[in-house]
Amino acid sequence: MDFHTFETMTTIEKYIKKPILPSKFADLVGLQYTATVTKEHKKGKGQFFTPSEISSFMGNIASKPKSKNISILDPGCGTAILTCSLIEKLIEFDLESIELTAYETDYKLFAYTEQSLQNLKIWLAEKRVEFRYTIIANDFIEDMAIALEKHKESFDYIISNPPYFKLSKDDKRVNLFQHLVKGQPNIYSFFMAVSVNLLKANGELIFIVPRSFASGQYFNSFRDYFFSHINLSFVHLFKSRNKTFDRDKVLQETLILKGCRIPSDKVIISTSEGLKDLKKPIEKEYDVSEIIDLKSKAKILHLPTTEFEEHVMLLFKSWNNNLIDFGIQISTGPVVSFDQGNFYLTHTKTQQFFWHRYIGCTM
Ligand SMILES: C[S@@+](CC[C@H](N)C(=O)[O-])C[C@H]1O[C@@H](n2cnc3c(N)ncnc32)[C@H](O)[C@@H]1O
Numbered sequence: 001m002d003f004h005t006f007e008t009m010t011t012i013e014k015y016i017k018k019p020i021l022p023s024k025f026a027d028l029v030g031l032q033y034t035a036t037v038t039k040e041h042k043k044g045k046g047q048f049f050t051p052s053e054i055s056s057f058m059g060n061i062a063s064k065p066k067s068k069n070i071s072i073l074d075p076g077c078g079t080a081i082l083t084c085s086l087i088e089k090l091i092e093f094d095l096e097s098i099e100l101t102a103y104e105t106d107y108k109l110f111a112y113t114e115q116s117l118q119n120l121k122i123w124l125a126e127k128r129v130e131f132r133y134t135i136i137a138n139d140f141i142e143d144m145a146i147a148l149e150k151h152k153e154s155f156d157y158i159i160s161n162p163p164y165f166k167l168s169k170d171d172k173r174v175n176l177f178q179h180l181v182k183g184q185p186n187i188y189s190f191f192m193a194v195s196v197n198l199l200k201a202n203g204e205l206i207f208i209v210p211r212s213f214a215s216g217q218y219f220n221s222f223r224d225y226f227f228s229h230i231n232l233s234f235v236h237l238f239k240s241r242n243k244t245f246d247r248d249k250v251l252q253e254t255l256i257l258k259g260c261r262i263p264s265d266k267v268i269i270s271t272s273e274g275l276k277d278l279k280k281p282i283e284k285e286y287d288v289s290e291i292i293d294l295k296s297k298a299k300i301l302h303l304p305t306t307e308f309e310e311h312v313m314l315l316f317k318s319w320n321n322n323l324i325d326f327g328i329q330i331s332t333g334p335v336v337s338f339d340q341g342n343f344y345l346t347h348t349k350t351q352q353f354f355w356h357r358y359i360g361c362t363m
Contacts, residue, residue, distance in 0.1 A: 022120040023059070023084035027052045030079040033112040045106050046163025046187065049078050050208065052085075053275045054256070058159060058206050059085030061234055061258050065156060066202050068096040073155040073198060075140040075162060075191055077102035078109065079116045082159045086206070087120065090157075097130040101155070103140040110137065141173045141187070144194045151198050158198060158205045162191035164252065180225055183218040186210070193222060196229045204260050205230060211237070211255045214301040223299040227292060234258040236270040236281060237305055255303070267291055271305045 020028075030049040034042070042048070050058070059082070070090065074083045083100055090098075104113055117133050124131040136143065144151070166184045167174050174181055177190055188209045199205055213219040213226075236256040267288050270281040282305075288294070290313075291302045304310040323330055 021084070021088055022116070022123050023052055023055055023081050023088060025119045026079040026081035026084045026116040027055075029112045029116045030081065033079065033109055037108060041108070046076075046165045047078065047106065047109075048161075048164075050081055050161045051275060052081065053278050054208065055081045055085040056088075057236070057278055058082060058208060058256055059087075059089040061236075061256070062086055062089050062157060062159075062206060063204055065090055065093050065095065067156070068094065069099075070095060070097075070156040071099045071101070071154060071200075073101050073103075073151075073158045073160075073195070075103040075158070075160050075195065077104045077113060077135070078161070079112050080120070081116075082161060082206075084116070084120055086157060086159050087124070091124075091127060091129065095129050097132070098124070100131070100133040101151075102133065102135045103143070104135060104137065105139055107137065110135065139173070141176065141190045141194060144198070145176045148194075148197055153198070153200050153203075155198050156200055156203045158195045158203070159207075160191060160195070161208045162188045164188045164210055180222045182221060185218075185222075186212065189213055189219065189222045189226075192226055196226060199230075199261060201261055204258065206256070206258050208254055208256045211253045211303070214255075214303060217298075220298050223301070224297055227294060227299045227301075229261060230259040231262065231264045232257055232259045232267050232288070232292070232301075233264045234268045234270065235301075235303060236272070237303055238274055239271060239305065240274045264288060269303060269305070 027049075034049070072083055072086065074080060077083065080100075080102055083102065087098060100117070102113065102117075104110065113135055117135070121131045121133070164186060166186050167190075169184070173187070173190060174185060177185070177193065180189070180193055192207060192209065192213075195205055195207075213222060234257065238254055265288055266285050268283050268285050269291070270283045272278045272281045291304075292299055302313045304313050
């Protein structure tokens, strides 16, 4: 640890006058760290720290522990804010000991993570809960390709806000997961896929991730794999794209999911606009079969948030054909109209050039 880092951390302790929760401490440590690195550094590592409101929300949706001695995995832990929030919730249940395994690859961050976990340890000691932790400074995906057997079904809780960025085709990690990959994969889906095997049979997984995996062909194999092992029981959606990670100016549609390996019949879909109304989300319960067809190969996750969207979902499901049955092919992405010369000028009733403003509603 260099002098600058040490001085930065001691100032946190100086200006905290009254006791604060470990998650708040982790948040402050994260802010201090952020002031020492460039935006490019954070971006390169997919490093957007979870705001404390979201972190508390994620901790609070955890179910009652099945034992007084629990194990937690926090892959891509940052300053371990998620672990702190989870433990702040689980502590209500009279725990005796907690064993944490945290993964983080950013060496500039280690001293801050250590500071946050030491603070958590002191807080837990006051409550007479034994806390042991290990920070593993390896790539979570690569490490699990080697150490999966050792950690298989080891954790009662896996909580994560993994990095989000696309991996190039020649990335080592893509080779490890060829069977789940189509197109250019995003690292967050690998974090989710690996975690499936690390969860105990009665364990619980809580993730905040982009919602891009919920539909679309590129994630077909991933969804097939993930939903063949994990049963969703709760999904929270943020309606606004820019009101979740606004401190880091991230424009990303994210969702929070909770799942386990035990079959569940019902899923709660919860929604908020952003952070301000997160304490009063709107919730609705669905049969699992209403939002995901587990028998299908594509296993599309439907996420209606209004009655209108529910109606569209039902309408969509009532269609039994494919477009191809009607001789229609669809292609998305940029189309330059004047490059479609012949087609554009000679279109007939069955060959229409649809501009995207013609499509009034998307889901
Ligand atoms: C989106 S941030 C979230 C941090 C923290 N979990 C939170 O919620 O604030 C993801 C973290 O994962 C780390 N990371 C990136 N790639 C990783 C990898 N392959 N293995 C382990 N950690 C990684 C980044 O350095 C970053 O701190």
